[in-house]
Amino acid sequence: MVQFRRRNRPRAPVDMAHARAKESFDLLTTPLHHLMKEVDEIKSRKAEQDRSAPGTKGKAPATTMWVDKYRPTKFADLLGEERVHREVMTWLKEWDKCVFKRVPPKKRKADDDANGYAVSLPTGTPARPILLLSGPPGYGKTTLAHIVARHAGYRTLEINASDDRNAATVTTRIKNAIDAGTGLGAEGRPTCVVIDEIDGASGGGDTSFVRSLIKLIQDVPAKPKANIPAKPLRRPIICICNDLYAPSLRPLRPFARIVRFRKPQAQVLVARLQDICGRERLSADLQVLNSLVELTTGDVRSCLNTLQFIKSRSSVVTTEAIKASSVGTKDSGTTLNTAWNGLFVPLAAKQRRKVIGAIDDGRYADRLAFMVQACGEYDRLVQGCFEHYPNLKPLDPSFRNICRLHDWVAYYDRLSGKVAENMEFELMAYLPYAVVPWHSHFAAPGNASRPTEWPKADYESYQARLANEEVTLSLKSALPPVLRSLFSSTTTLTELIPLLMRIISPPLKPVNANIVKPAERAVLARLVDLMIPLGLRFWQDKQEDGQPMMRLEPAIDVFVHYDGKRAGDIVASRFAVRQLVSQAMDAEIARRRGQGDEGEGGKGVSTAEFLAQQYTAAKTGQPAKAEAPVAQATDFFGRIKAPSKIVEAPAGAGGEPTLPKPAAKRFRAVYKFNEGSSAAVRTNVKMGSLM
Template identity: 45%
Template sequence: MLEDLSVSVAQKLSADDAEELRKPVQLTNTTNTALWVDRYRPKRFTELLGDDRVHREVLAWVKEWDCCVFGKGKARGKKRARGDEDGENLDEWQRPKEKLLLLSGPPGLGKTTLAHIVAQHAGYEVFEINASDARSADVVDQRIRPALESGAKVGSSRPNLVVIDEIDGATGGSDSSGGFIHKLVQLVQERPRKKAKKGEPHPNRPLLRPIICICNDLYAASLTKLRPHARIVRFSRPHDTHIVRRLREICEREGMKADARALATLVGVAQGDFRGCLNTLQMLKARNKDITENMVRSATQGMKEAEASQMTVLNDLFAPISRKRAKELGIREDEVRFVSRLSREVEGCGSMDKVALGCFEHYALLHRHDGTLTRYVKGTEWLCTYDTMSGAMRTDREYSLMPYLAYPLVAFYPLFQERGAQKAERPKADWEHYNQTKTNKEIYESLARCLRTASSRSGGNWRHFALEPLLQLEIAPYINRIISPPLRPVNSQVIRPAEKALLARLVDIMATLDLRFVQEKNEDGQLVYRLDPPIDVFVTYDGKRAADIAVSRYAVRHLVAAEIDAQIIARHADVLEKSKGGKSNFFSGREKPVPDEGQPAKKRAKQDEKPGEKVAVDFFGRPIMPKDKSEQGAKGAKAAPRVKPYRVAYKFNEGNSAAVRRPVKVSAFL
């Protein structure tokens, strides 16, 4: 009987629990089930959340296209972006120098929303494409180019503005990503022609509409060729107080009671991801409950930990948790819970190598009364274990060890935790040297790729220069001296002949080796030209450089960068002409002489024409036929009547025709 009673009570409780779980799934407001992300999306420029300077910079770049797109003149008395007051940043088509805008920043901060609102504010219609879904190079010709050349969408009078989202995600298993970026750069760099060549359906049209690209990782490998041609705008995370204030306004509109501490915890766990915060709040609203801190922590357990700084994790490893913090986290201070808590913190910080270096530098500084040094021996063993597992994971690709990497570091807590102990300091020397070595290695690899590319393009055998010892000891230092000649910051039109030859040699070397001067802003807001790849770091130590390397000024680098861009455009035009003329040259029987590569295409075309081959014509353009010798011989004699010669030309058309035919003699046409 007791068993039957217990079974019935258990069934009733399970039924009540199931009924209780089914109730919160229904939203309180059944009339509007739209996502809060779409409902509270900013509609106006003043509703944007974040740094206003970034918003104004994006809007200023889009407004630079007004003269090209809408035919509006530049407003007087107002400075253009980047200090261009005289319009020197515009080309002959009244377009800005950078035809692309690259927005970079973490996900969920509103980059796509900013692009849409700025386009709407400036009078454009947005044509959005996701580069992660459409990775092939054909997308540029089949979707992006028609959208730019069509002018406007069907049913809309506004011109199009193309937004390419997640462009750093265009990394396929094949060469598709490189083709997409290459086609996009070719679309931007393509020099427009007013007349179509023979055999082309229509002339090349210039890019007359703005393109905004959005990425999460600015330094992704797929964006290497795109960065020099785009204006880069970094989208930073808004301050937590602004996000909390906006979330509180949304909660008040939805009739929810939310604690400020709970909202701050939600923002910290989401790392400023406003979209993730709204989705979490909507999920909690569906359960008809007020927002508390414990509810936020339970609802965000699957989320990545807050940017738990490296110092916070180190202090938690070497100091026991206080009662106040334990109460805030909703846990008890006991030895059973520290493993899961600390392992979650170490994994969530995102830099376990930094935490391991911090443990290595800090544990030897702790003065513990241990005559046998047992704690220090065990700490060293745990560090060796971490190093072994990390090395096996990276070298042998044993990625199944990744979930266990945090536990050797968690073992420092029972060994060295002590109240009132010395706080951990940020690891300095080891980590800085490690990062510097890694950065220098990446620069060497970039320079080696440039040498290989130059060798394949120019037909030279320079691949042996890309070997690591030769590249580091003999190539990189001398390249810095070669590309730093003593030039004066003067206009290229009034430069001396010797300096002009030196400038031409410098531009040819940098263009061949794929070296560029990239314009950017430093921390003070001043414009500077940075060498890319930055191989000048190998001859600069503590801000000083060798005496035999001339200091490159801003005006000189500006002049060199402009000449490099002009030469690259000329080379692309020559390559395009050769590729289009290759088919006719292949089927023709004669071989044309190889022209000089250093001369422009127009001059080479003039040189190919020989004056001896021209046919003499009269005033009306008719060819002058030479007189017959018989006519020149007998003067005064009566010329014998002769038949007027006829010139008969035949044209052969390959194929057949079903038209009406009849037999006709050739004499009928004479």
């Protein structure tokens, strides 16, 4: 059998220049993100070829941290509560109308206000333009922010606020990244800024990191003269913190939507750790992994670091290896809430069995002392305990138990005073053990339903003390020098003001806004003569419900009231009495000013003329002429009566002088509308009778 080989068909010559030109033209028409993806694939294939090359078989592979190696890359791989993950994704999707010009699906009103936040503004942005993720370290906050942003179509820009804590970071990096849009540097996607550890951005003033960030997110109207339009925030910003109640975050919380992270479920975390141990050929028992999760309080980062450290020494994870390893221990301080719960709520039997080195024998002092020492804020911790212990239900509610606890509080106060005043810092090691006795005296299982709140009494007392000091200072500045020399600041509060409040609260009984009894008129006159030199006045104001009230200035009545209660010998302040006193004071002040302004033609004598008369009398030795004031007659309403003049006329038939006819008076009509109130009988009067 004869066979003939088939001849290949000759191919046309290829123009290499034309091929290269066509290839470059294809690159111009290909989107940039496709090209970047091809570059990454080429780099990964080249790296695999280098690892599989024969010359690299004897070399050890590069060490990679397990935290980075097994970091979740998909939404389904995230650990923790799915509700939290969906809440973050929902907030990021609320920016679609502003960023991607997509109208989000309409929601029911009940869903809009489920968490107390409005869904969006007319500009298409959420009502809270910042998302604040809070929780202990290692719970996956940063990983969640990156994965959710990538799934929503954003490119992330991560900034560590602990390193870049100045205002220039906000104006340069954050603002430029937000204003850049979807350029080539942003890989064709908008930018989502992720600010990590924002609670570490300390510093106050308008130039701090947090203040500059607030100015950036606020919709400040532009200057009308410069014709510059307003630039509201049009890109999402996600902030991450460990301590939600850090002082530096106080001005940021009203503008942020807060999402709190909780400890992930132990069985889910143990299953993930068991899978990782199987991939790394590390033998680990379920009980040992449960102990590791309890030791690290659910911190995934600490668990992986501990397992990788044990893998470098052995291929089996044991309880002794976990005890000897200090890599997985927390590198951050314990929060105040954790310390309060540890002091007031004892560990359950199941938790005691899980904790390494079981605490069945009641040896809790070292554990709690370490917790208090990790917290660091001893004074704030004791303030919260002292403010919260009346709400607790201890096992021994006797008064003797409370007195013993107060002895420990006094011991802590002495130690703290020695450290603060005498700089005896060697005593700071004993401060945690002075706080531990709160557990032995007040710890009970029933306290779990009564969580400790942030201490507020100390700050409220501080604010009240500043306000009271301001009232005292304003009163002392108005006192005459004689009284000011007799009363110090302490005696003014304890002796002068309480008695003064009893004096200025007389038991007057006005009738139709007038004083009828002569004795009460005398009391009112003495009260006016007392209050004017001391600078005490009554001003009309309105209460919260709109009712009128007469407010005392300076408000010295705060020193005789305690929780809205007053002493029994102080008459309750009535609006009619205080209004009457205020009117009498205004009339007396106007009368004194009128006497001081009268000249030589007036009957009154000014202060300067009185001093001149006294000086002349002392120089010549002759007593000064003192003219007794002439009391003018007044009617029932306090108006001055006009004196009647008797003029002698030619004797009549009886030889008696006759009174002249009264001169005709001209009346001027004065109209007033809705002024004052009166209980008089009203009758219809024609205008002819008034003219």
